[in-house]
Amino acid sequence: MPHTFHSPLRRHPVRHLLALGATAALLAHAPAHADTGKLLLTGGVSTIDGAAGGGLSPWAVIGSQATEGQTGFSAHLSHARTQDYRLNAFGAAVGINDRVELSVARQDLDTGITGTLLGLPGLKLKQDIVGAKFRVAGDAILDSDTLMPQIAVGVMAKRLGSTGLDSTLSALGAKRSGTDLYVNATKLFLAQGLLVNGTLRATKANQGGLLGHGATLGGADNGYELMPELSVAWLLRKNLAVGFEYRAMPDKLNKAGAAAGLGDGLRAGDWKDIFIAWAPSKNVSLTLAYVDLGTVVPATTKGKKQTGTYLSAQFAF
Template identity: 45%
Template sequence: MKKIIPTLLAVCACAGVGAQDMGKLLATGGVSQVEGAGGGGITPWALISGYGTRDSWGANAHYTYVGTQDYKLNTYGVTAGIQDRLELSFANQEFKGSLAPLDKLNVKQDIIGLKLKVLGDAVYEQDTWVPQVAVGLMYKKNKGIHGLEALGVTNVRQLGARDDSGYDYYVSATKIYLEYSLLLNATLRATRANQMGILGFGGDRNDDTRLKPEFSAAYLINRKLALGAEYRFKPHNLGVDDEKAYYDAFIAWFPTKNFSVTAAYANLGDITIFNPKKQKGLYLSLQAGF
């Protein structure tokens, strides 16, 4: 983490970007999605993270907690938006079990992301139906399984996954209707990831890259408060993981451009056959930026 922040700031400097102007409208930088990209809670949006305009840049750091009956997920990371066109992100995920036989489970994953705005402007082009469109990728590296050594499991391949690293590719389209205080987003993701990559990539049931849609909608109650919902379709690659879609209902508070809080009720579906129940609970994310 200490190395990533200076690296992102150095990229901004090398790009010849001027000082931060924080010129974008409040809340239009989005929040930090659970994999590090700017967007909602569980899906990326076409919006570029931060409040810097096309002659500026912005950066933020975030911490996200997801707690269900049997599992906990902690994510922290940093994101930089350059000239309201390019976004760079880094996130680390730590996934833990809390109920036997997986009560000692601990899995970590690093995610490096890149997003490029290629068309439109979600905010300022209100006279056209054309949304803002961005393309992105995420490189994910699973760092092994800990706590299950007694069962002889130390790597996701031993659960049936084909690889411990992989790429997600996506295209997102986002439109903000200021007249109706409404944000709509659709994302199409090409992925082989099992539970976002926490359980590896590909598997004994399927090893093909599949296209999976994701949707978000948010209503701006006022300038500082947004209420919304998301739905994310998932692949089902592993025999030991009855993977289902993710969905949530969230409320996001933006007291200033430097800080935001997002709280949600999240349903992550079944995660493994060892604790076969729908995993649902609290999602909480804090973001600080400049």
């Protein structure tokens, strides 16, 4: 019998966020809560996968305002809009002792014209993600005057909900669940107001997992691939940062799609963004970005690059 991944967000996502919100309220009044917390924006924001970092790629930082010896909480809501797709994401994370981060997230993709042309109008792909991150070396703040970066390792278990697309993914040899493993290094040059992050992710995920994991049709390579990711952020002032991100994506469905007679109709492109992040207070940050997700199922979108806007709000304690 195949293994079944049970996400805590799968049945009652709103109930879980309300429960985590109540926990955050308690933490805000607990003795362990930081009076000042971390420097603004140095803990990153929330990625669409739920981990702390940029919007697209996780960083080695531990989310929330909590520092060593404390426990903190963060929650986020995000929306991305391109020419043919709409993505909503929400989630929450707990940071423990500035050493461990546990996160949950739900993604909801409106497939737009793609679903219609597949005979599935109104098709939405829902993905649940449970993640864990561990800081293994360095301290971004304390080591800001040295060359030592903060280093973390992480894991993300992903599961795509069942839809009318199941039979298509199965025919391509793609699975609805998979696990990403990653290691990242974040270097903060505090005096210069510059943050640089590099991530190396082992993954089989197609379009971040929203089109399943791996592919076998036509002899497609179904193994893990190492995908690089890069983020650079410049602090214009203590509560305002600008930057860019790059996240390489595997192209596993392309060969399987060709074997199914789709040519390069399932070709995937790398993800990129240019962002501005503003923290009006130590507990709230807002991120606005221009995103370029490359091609997403070009067979149904006339090969257009999927560019558009991304907006995210994070609340951290």
